[in-house]
Amino acid sequence: MNARFCVFAVLLLLTTKAHPASVHLVNAGTSDYVIYHEADAPSSVALAASQMQDYVLKVTGAELPIVNRPGDKMISIGDNLAARQAGVSLAAIPWEGYRIVTRDSDVFLVGRDCEAGQLTPNGGTSNGSLNATYDFLERFLGVRWLMPGEHGDYVPKSADLWIPETDLRDAPALLNRRVPYLQQHRADVKRWCMQQRLGASLYLNHSHNWRRTIPASHFDAHPDWFAERGGVRIPPTGRYKLCTTNPGLIRAYADAAIKYFDQKPAASCYSLSPSDSAGYCQCDRCSALYETDPNGDLSVTPAILAFYNGVAKRVGKKYPGKILAGYVYADYVFPPKKTVKLEPNVFLTWAPSFDYGFTLSRSELQQQWRELLSQWTQVTSNLSYYDLPMHIETEAGALNPPGLEILKLIYPNLQRAKMKGVYVYGIEAWGRAAPLNYLLARLAWNPAADVEALFDEYCAKAYEGGGDDINQLFRLLDREVARHYREYPKARYTLTTDMMRDIYAKNFAAIEKLYRAAESKVRDSDAKVRLSMIGDNLTVLHWNLRQQGVLEAAEESTFHLSDQAFSAFLSANRGSLALSPTMVNDPPPSVRSKFQVTVAPRAKHRDPIKPFQLRGDQHLVLRPLGDDRVELKFSRVSKRGKLVHYAVYRQDASEVASGLVSDTEPIGWESDQADYYHLVISADTASLMVTVSGAAWAVDGKLSDQGLHLLGKVTPLYFYVPDQTASFPLSLEASPPGETASAMLRDPGGQQVASFDCSIISVDRQRIEVSAEQVGWWQLDIQAAASGVIDDVWIKTEPPLSGYFSIAPDFALEVQIQETGVE
Template sequence: MHTRIITFLFVVAVTANAQAAPVDLVTNGTSDYVIFHDSNAPKSVSEAAVELQAYLLRSSGAKLDVVHQPADKMICLGDCEAARAADVEAQNLPWEGFRILTNGTNVYIIGRDTADGEKTPGGGTSRGTYNGVCRFLEEYVGVRWLIPGEHGDYIPKSSDVTIPDTDFQDAPAMLNRRVPYTQERRSEVKQWWRRQRLGWSLYLNHSHNWQHTIPASQFDKHPDWFAERAGVRVPPTGRYKLCTTNAELVKAYADAAIAYFDRNPNTTCYSLSPSDSAGYCECDQCSALYEKDPNGRRSVTPAILTFYNAVAKIVAKKYPDKVLAGYVYAAYLYPPKENLKLERNVFVVLTPSIDYGFTLARPAIRKQWESLLQDWTNATENISYYDLPVNITTEAGALNPPGLEILKFIYPKLAAAKIKGVYVYGVPAWGRAAPLNYLLAKLAWNPNADVEAMFDEYCAKAYGACGDDINQMYRMLDKEVARHYREFPNASYPLTTDMLRDIYAKNFPEIEQRYRAAHAKVKDADAKFRLEMIADNLKVLHWNLRQHNLLDEPKASAFYLSDGDFFEFLSANKGSLALHPSDGTKVPAYVRTKRNVTVPAKPKQAEKVRSFRLRGDQHLIVKPTGTSAAEVRFRRISARGKLITYRVFESDGAEVSGGVASEGSPLILDNADSGSEYYHVVIAGGTASFTIDVKEAAWAADGNLSDQGLHLLGQSSPLYFYVPEGTPAFHLSLEASPPGETAAATLTDPRGQRVAEFDCAQLSVDRQNIKLTSGQSGWWKLDVHKAKTGAIDDVWIKLESPLSGYFSLDPDRAATVQ
């Protein structure tokens, strides 16, 4: 054991008396001190006391009682009479800030705290005293919260704890600090967030909000509220857009925001942000506001800001102190050429989508980024920041380096620009990117912190004796990823096959060598646990590299798992913080609905199955028809960084199996024992695409998972759907993303007669009402093909009631679902 005296390095530090004696808080594992706070202190203060007591005990062996009466020797927490008697007050501290002071024999940790249920003027909360205790534990006890959970703490042991004479205060540079996509709904991650002093005294809601505010159901009554394309108001599906120059629409949006504030009087912010993706209105009034951005692309920024202002102006009449927040992003990222003054209640969220992934490794992108930051901060003081600048999005286990050079570039500039908040993506699989998540949390509080020093310290404390090996492994990957982004101009944030080949397969021998060296050195149990979180991801990465045939001798690796062992490994580690979280354990409601699944005669107009690809999440119904087990194979998988998983349910909704899609391991459905009439195959595909090949069964794909319908990629084999006798009419839609991505389709009835032609060369959605005559019940065929202009890529097909919405792509194995 040793004596530890640690010197603070804080934003503001003032030595009260250079000659004053230090405070001996713990001596030889014992202490005369107590932890005091008022009995009516906010919950956050009592939580701070519990944290302080627990970590002092774990570090020094001394348990300091928590009391509610001042004592001669005490650590005094929170704003109270005892603190004010020592001339320590919280009222002049910034929200979320704190002051730590030694005065005589006592230590005071006083923060700006909101009472239970109280909000700051910005609509948030303030846990200043708790923040001060966490900083105290870091600086004087040496505690680090490296990852969430029981193995995440670094607590050096010392029988003596001495506090130097000091008086200083600190507060966050950002009023809203979030590191999302870190599995933050888990209790242990929420606790980790608190200890890292993440949180907000300024509440901001900036999510994509058009669909929630103006639902698609309004289209029939108000088609002019929605985007116009090629002279036609487009039926709203997916991430639909609004006509931002329509005065009635602006009023309706403002009324919805006002109604929200009426229902939630303590809430201070409502989102104006458009739905994601493209498809903006092309009516004359909207188009007149559009211009070209610096890269020669269409910019809709003037229209979006005009909309923000118009809504904000109406809302301010009733709620002048409420805030309307909205992104500046994608097609509305660049400021307008002519200055457009924003209403004082508009809060801009700068979202530089040009830098997603590690694209800031490119000098040209850095230059654009700096220009954007300067232009927007010149335009308004009400500005926050949203980004994913150091993220490789994947479920494939690829380690995500910390992006040290990018972090050193971004954060000091955000601080200098006086950005009010940061919402910067972390990585949900902590075994891929724990150092990055840690750095993002620290920089949210102090964007001028020393990134290199924090990273080095993290590796040393998280991995102990093998810290240098892991440090060098991540630094090697950092350099390789930056190189890749400079050499591959199309690389963005999703993991690609090029990345797997050029970064991970190329460097996998060195990654494994460094890991093995680290594993041979590690002794501490917690450090070993953190190290093995990395190993879990390397097993996933190795399996994915093997699926792409990118490893010369895959079985020679310590991370090799056969397909069967890999599926068992994933099953055993479901819910692990180390790995990317699974797509959920809830049973989808649609598998509980009993279906009538039949296998009618083959469609008369059937063609031989052509190549097709399903994309994204899918729901298949598979009905065994042979004497042997049915087989479902995934082929032509394009994972796009996604680990495609599936779950199988029997016809009564009981879950029977699950796994990971692999071209080498078919899914076997044997109803000999269960007697299930049919099976649901629920596929979590994300952005991946794949082909399905079924044997010994009939099958159909569900077009009801989204309001856009069945999602296909590229030119497809014809689709078949069954129209029952007595159906008077049905609506059928074809959707694409013109002008770049287009599609067309021909609809044929059961007699082989052409009934309708669909064209999405100009319209994003071609929705037609098909009226039936005698003799048109049975199998219909929709043949999707290229339009006269553009390229066929993402295509959606939707059948509406009274039809079931299911499609068959293999006429020899077509099933009807009612």
């Protein structure tokens, strides 16, 4: 785990193809060479042989047979007897490393390979011979894997192929190389990642793990394990926090990790990382460890590292060779002021959250980044890196520039700091950021690579005759994004209205001109497809700029589409690699559940609906009123860079309609005898108000374990308490002291039963006793608290209640779950 494997490529001799020691692999489109690997070689070696055969054929037209016996003239792949007899050994070659060697008329590609089911000593995998093959194809055939899919390869043509006399050794500088958020579920993306030699001989799991390890169900028995705030142990919801100094909690967490390793002997790593966001424990023991960071903010680092050490020490007694990994991030991103000696099995993942987005365009944060990198490397050598420093989070089609200057800052410094791993976000919409995704993958293997040269080559090869124009386009955006982040100190990694106006609307005409110039010059069919992926995102961007009213003369743009045409465009591109994959593609589990729904009688005690704002993903259940048309109108839609999609399903989960949520376009359908319908809204952080006609309806409060999420504007909520309910838990949640809320709970007779207050504590959870006379519809009236303001508010019921709320009391719908959908 502590070993340092550096890139060490030594090319002993590169000669011209006329040199007598060169290997003439293909001559005028023909070859008498074979590709050899042992019959029982690892599957990665067999894949390497297949990839070699495919790409030699594509480049030269010569198809080399794959054989399982050495030939007179051969490309030998894998660590086999023929290679060893030729003197090509793997001595001193690290995991994932390889050699490429010419011997007489043969070529040997030999790497450290894992057998089926085999793991490296650090729990990872190694496909060294496959890595050698991809290097060979790039280095000697000129192949490039520019992006996933059938149009992603750059394959030059040559009927002759010479391999100069070579003895080359290479291995990755980083033992764990991941570029997440590339649509990794797709087979073509998985293959592309292999072609870029992404992988890990060191397995690390540093995900937020507190909720999985210490579930909220432990609260009733062990409230002292959970965070205290305002003198009260807070009921766990959402991204709840633990009391890191509690001995029982440390013991329970260690026991959970030990149980995990007991059940999975091959596992090598368990995550210690806290849940995301703020809200750390304020008990006396935890608070005594906290510090003030250099920016004057709270730093909980000493408490978090003490927790990591406490758990790791207990686990290490039984499993000294296992890794306990954890973030240093957010409120614990700064090293402690006093030296802390970490347990040898603790592995830190530094995630400098202050640099998310393009904030490293600011010189003061560049300096802070360098200082912290140096400081953390003094704390431990067990260190990996997590970041999204060139990431603009959006589905609005805004092109994401590569951040060339930031890349040149980060990667060489990571290598000098002897980082063991890198986990830097890519962009799922390849049409927004293909150059960035490519650069991240290349730099993961070789952090010292020439960023400018890589980018220039990418544009030239990916976009052919239009490469210069696309190069200029992305460099323009690189400059403008950097300028914006320097001029707007609050800009982070999420697309804002200011960014849409100041970067994208301001420069849209220039972007459009460069794109159309490139389009006019491209002749290669694959390059045309790659270029069109950028165009698809510019279509999305234009529509969003027009929706926000920030683009002058929007109708004159060549990217202009009517709302109807734009919706059809999105439907036609469903599942595209080019666009953000956020459309509702499959019915979620809630839609596959079976419900009993009952339209409520007219409520005796009801209040008028007030303007309200639902935030995040939503699931509505709707029961048509007779044969009337069901119609929904949306208002107050705040998209926050999202394309907010909807899908309507019948009770059998068959789709009725789908499209984009819009302030101007209602959605509706004719009732077709279904007992009820589902409306699913994919909104993420977006918010909206909905008005329903022609149906009784209820909204699901179980999509998040925090409950139904309201933003800023609230209205009374109604929920049904069925017969034989003895009691039920009900929670109100806010984020005091700034964001607060209170509520009054009334029973079906209109009597106040309980009051809730989140002006001091974040979660007010109460168990409500129910008498036989209180069966029926209850009202929760959410109000402003005595201090603070209403902003993000969550309301949650727990079993035995169903978790569904009605907002319109005259059209309330009782929803009872009969059969839960299966994931």
